[in-house]
Amino acid sequence: MALPSQKTELVGDTSLEKWESVGSGGFGHVYKARHKDWGFDVAIKILHEGVCSFNNYLPHSIPFTKLCDEANHMDKASCEFVLRRYGTYQGYPPGNKTSMQHGIVMEFMGRGSLQSLQEELSGPLPWPLAFRLAHQVALGMTFLHSKNLIHGDLKPSNVLLNMDLNAKLADFGLSRVSTSALNSNRETTEEIGGSYKYMPPEAFKASYEPVRAFDRYSYGILLWSILRGKEPYPMACCARVELRIPEGDRPCCEEIDKMKLKVDGLEELVDLMKKCWHESPFKRPTFQDSLKVTEKVFSKHEKGIHKAVLDVSTRLESPNSNQSSWASNVPLQTPEQSESNDTVDNKMILSQSSIQDSVSVSTKIMSDEDKAKFVDNNRAKLIQSVTEVMAVTEELGNMVHPEAYSCVEAKATTQDKMRVLYNRTFRSGGVVVKAAFYDTLKNHHPELVERPGG
Known part of the structure; x- marks a missing residue:
C-alpha cells in the first residue's frame, strides 16, 4: 500500500546509499542514509510491517494510515522549529529484502535528541x-x-x-x-x-x-x-x-x-x-x-549561547571525553558555580591520573567505593566497550528494576543499552549496584578491569 500523493517526492532505494541504523522504538526503525542526488544525509522512519505501537503507556496496533497521518501533519506544521519532511520512502531497507516497506524521509539531525x-x-x-x-x-x-x-x-x-x-x-x-x-x-x-x-x-x-x-x-x-x-x-x-x-x-x-x-x-x-x-x-x-x-x-x-554550544560540542567531541566522566561529576552551569566545581575537577583529575590512558585498574584490594569510582570515572569508555550488556544486566538480577530492564532490552545498540543502565540503574543504585556491575565485568569483560598480569 503506497502513501497518498504528496507535494514531496517518493524516494526509493536507488536514490539512497550508506544506510545506518540510528534508533528504534515501538513504531519501527529510524535510519540515516545519504541521498545520492541531493548530496546530504536524511533520516528515514520506517514503520514496523503492518502496524506500529501507539505509545509506551497503552500498546495498540495501529493501521498503516497512521504513518500517512504523520506525513500530512508534518507538511501542515512545517516550520523552522519542526522537523522537515522531504518525501516518502518505499523500498527494501537493510535487513528486509522480502517485503516492501514504507516510511517518511526527513531531515537528519546530527546531534540526536x-x-x-x-x-x-x-x-x-x-x-x-x-x-x-x-x-x-x-x-x-x-x-x-x-x-x-x-x-x-x-x-x-x-x-x-x-x-x-x-x-x-x-x-x-x-x-x-x-x-x-x-x-x-x-x-x-x-x-x-x-x-x-x-x-x-x-x-x-x-x-x-x-x-x-x-x-x-x-x-x-x-x-x-x-x-x-x-x-x-x-x-x-x-x-x-x-x-x-x-x-x-x-x-x-x-x-x-x-x-x-x-x-x-x-x-x-x-x-x-x-x-x-x-x-x-x-x-x-x-x-x-x-x-x-x-x-x-x-x-x-x-x-x-555561542560559548555554551562550543563548550558542550567540544566536550562531546574531545578524545579526552572518552576517558573521563566530566559530566557526571561537574554539571555545566554558570560561572557563579565555577569556584565550587574546582574542587570536583581536582578530585576527578587525581582519580583519572591513576588510570592513565586505559580504563584498566588492578582488581586487588579494591573496596566497593573504589569499584563504584571506577564505574563513574570511566563511563564514556565503558559505554563504548561493553558488548555483553544483556548478560551483565541478567547477572545484576533484582538490582535492575523491571522497567529499566525493559528499556535496556528495547535499545538497538549496545551503547544505548549501556546508557540506559547508567541513567536508570547506576545513578539511583549507588555504590552497591556500581560495585556489583564492576564484579560482573570481571566475568564478561576482564580486559576492561584487569591490567595484564594484574
Missing part, C-alpha cells in the same frame, strides 16, 4: 543553552497549535538537535487535529498519546480526549527535564505515576529552587513550569503566553 544529549552529559546544560532549548520548543509548539494540531508526545526524545544544538520537534505519530478546534465535529478516541511521565493527570482517565492542554502540561515537565538534565521520576513505574500524578505529585524542584536567585530569569521560567503542570487544564498558560516568558529569559543569556 535532547534525551541522548542528557545521557551523554549526565548533568544539566549551560544555562544559555537550556534557556534557548526551552524557547525553541515553545516556538515549535506555538506554531503547531496555531495549525490546530496537538503533538501528544512532547518529551526529550522527541526534541531533536542539529549540530549547533538547535531544537526541532519530531515524532508526529501521535499528532492529531485538536478536539477543541473541531467544534461540533468532535472525534472520540480511547487512544491516550504520550509517554506516561509527561501525561497530565486527566489523561489517565479512560474517557479522556486529548486537547491542547495535554501539550501544555507535557511542556511543564519537559522544562523541568531541560533544567535538571535528566528524566523525572527515575524509579517510578507506570502504575505509581498513574496513581500519584492525579494526587498532585510533580518532579522535585529543590535543586532548581536553590539556583533561582543566582541565575537571572530562572525564577520566571520555574514559575512558568509550575503553571504549565497545574492540575487544572484551564489554568495552564497557552504557548503564546509561554513564549513571552521564554523569549524574555533567553534574551538575558543570548550573548552566552
Whole structure:
C-alpha cells in the first residue's frame, strides 16, 4: 500500500546509499542514509510491517494510515522549529529484502535528541543553552497549535538537535487535529498519546480526549527535564505515576529552587513550569503566553549561547571525553558555580591520573567505593566497550528494576543499552549496584578491569 500523493517526492532505494541504523522504538526503525542526488544525509522512519505501537503507556496496533497521518501533519506544521519532511520512502531497507516497506524521509539531525544529549552529559546544560532549548520548543509548539494540531508526545526524545544544538520537534505519530478546534465535529478516541511521565493527570482517565492542554502540561515537565538534565521520576513505574500524578505529585524542584536567585530569569521560567503542570487544564498558560516568558529569559543569556554550544560540542567531541566522566561529576552551569566545581575537577583529575590512558585498574584490594569510582570515572569508555550488556544486566538480577530492564532490552545498540543502565540503574543504585556491575565485568569483560598480569 503506497502513501497518498504528496507535494514531496517518493524516494526509493536507488536514490539512497550508506544506510545506518540510528534508533528504534515501538513504531519501527529510524535510519540515516545519504541521498545520492541531493548530496546530504536524511533520516528515514520506517514503520514496523503492518502496524506500529501507539505509545509506551497503552500498546495498540495501529493501521498503516497512521504513518500517512504523520506525513500530512508534518507538511501542515512545517516550520523552522519542526522537523522537515522531504518525501516518502518505499523500498527494501537493510535487513528486509522480502517485503516492501514504507516510511517518511526527513531531515537528519546530527546531534540526536535532547534525551541522548542528557545521557551523554549526565548533568544539566549551560544555562544559555537550556534557556534557548526551552524557547525553541515553545516556538515549535506555538506554531503547531496555531495549525490546530496537538503533538501528544512532547518529551526529550522527541526534541531533536542539529549540530549547533538547535531544537526541532519530531515524532508526529501521535499528532492529531485538536478536539477543541473541531467544534461540533468532535472525534472520540480511547487512544491516550504520550509517554506516561509527561501525561497530565486527566489523561489517565479512560474517557479522556486529548486537547491542547495535554501539550501544555507535557511542556511543564519537559522544562523541568531541560533544567535538571535528566528524566523525572527515575524509579517510578507506570502504575505509581498513574496513581500519584492525579494526587498532585510533580518532579522535585529543590535543586532548581536553590539556583533561582543566582541565575537571572530562572525564577520566571520555574514559575512558568509550575503553571504549565497545574492540575487544572484551564489554568495552564497557552504557548503564546509561554513564549513571552521564554523569549524574555533567553534574551538575558543570548550573548552566552555561542560559548555554551562550543563548550558542550567540544566536550562531546574531545578524545579526552572518552576517558573521563566530566559530566557526571561537574554539571555545566554558570560561572557563579565555577569556584565550587574546582574542587570536583581536582578530585576527578587525581582519580583519572591513576588510570592513565586505559580504563584498566588492578582488581586487588579494591573496596566497593573504589569499584563504584571506577564505574563513574570511566563511563564514556565503558559505554563504548561493553558488548555483553544483556548478560551483565541478567547477572545484576533484582538490582535492575523491571522497567529499566525493559528499556535496556528495547535499545538497538549496545551503547544505548549501556546508557540506559547508567541513567536508570547506576545513578539511583549507588555504590552497591556500581560495585556489583564492576564484579560482573570481571566475568564478561576482564580486559576492561584487569591490567595484564594484574
